[in-house]
Amino acid sequence: MVASRRRCRIVRHATRVMFRRAVSLGLAIAGITFSTDAQEDVDSKAARALDEVAVYRTFLKGYSNGAPGVVNLADRTTRLDPAKDIPAGCLTGVSLERVSPRSTARTLKAEIVKELNVRLVNAELQMSLVRKNDPSRSVGQSKSVEKAVGDAFASGLLQVSGIVFDTTHRYAVLKLEFHCGGLCGHGGVLVFEKSGYAWQQSSRPCTNWVA
Numbered sequence: 184m185v186a187s188r189r190r191c192r193i194v195r196h197a198t199r200v201m202f203r204r205a206v207s208l209g210l211a212i213a214g215i216t217f218s219t220d221a222q223e224d225v226d227s228k229a230a231r232a233l234d235e236v237a238v239y240r241t242f243l244k245g246y247s248n249g250a251p252g253v254v255n256l257a258d259r260t261t262r263l264d265p266a267k268d269i270p271a272g273c274l275t276g277v278s279l280e281r282v283s284p285r286s287t288a289r290t291l292k293a294e295i296v297k298e299l300n301v302r303l304v305n306a307e308l309q310m311s312l313v314r315k316n317d318p319s320r321s322v323g324q325s326k327s328v329e330k331a332v333g334d335a336f337a338s339g340l341l342q343v344s345g346i347v348f349d350t351t352h353r354y355a356v357l358k359l360e361f362h363c364g365g366l367c368g369h370g371g372v373l374v375f376e377k378s379g380y381a382w383q384q385s386s387r388p389c390t391n392w393v394a
Contacts, residue, residue, distance in 0.1 A: 257306040263344035273389040287345025317364035339363035
């Protein structure tokens with residue numbers, strides 16, 4: 184009888200030990216899996232951030248090249264809604280990532296304009312200068328047409344949207360708007376394509392406008 188009870192205690196003890204080991208092993212495996220997933224997520228976000236900076240800088244280098252003065256770039260991006268802002272035919276054969284338009288509005292980092300003929304500005308403050316130098320108001324008020332247009336461009340505000348990538352991260356899309364008065368400005372949607380490690384503007388036909 185005593186021997187039987189002793190065997191039962193031994194079996195119960197062995198069972199508890201095996202259970203604890205199984206639980207510990209399960210937690211360890213789960214922890215390893217979580218850590219790996221978390222690291223992959225961090226790496227993915229870091230790569231995306233680098234691509235965004237590269238796309239913006241590629242655009243700004245081309246846009247500011249030959250500009251008569253410093254380009255005033257809004258320090259926050261505007262929203263990009265692919266369903267409304269990108270015309271049919273612009274991205275034939277390209278599948279964009281599904282994003283909320285709200286998520287594309289964010290603050291731009293200083294590294295985007297480093298060593299470029301571009302400066303980050305507060306959009307609201309700059310727009311007050313745009314309204315003040317609107318050529319439709321200043322022409323004829325002791326300003327020549329040439330002077331009025333020059334002042335309007337000098338105080339103009341460039342706004343860019345957040346970037347939306349395609350599912351393979353080969354293509355990137357952004358919207359731009361340049362405001363220099365009620366009847367002065369231009370804008371459009373641009374597509375960039377990755378070749379190796381570099382981004383370049385694509386020749387895909389997208390929308391553009393001039394006021």
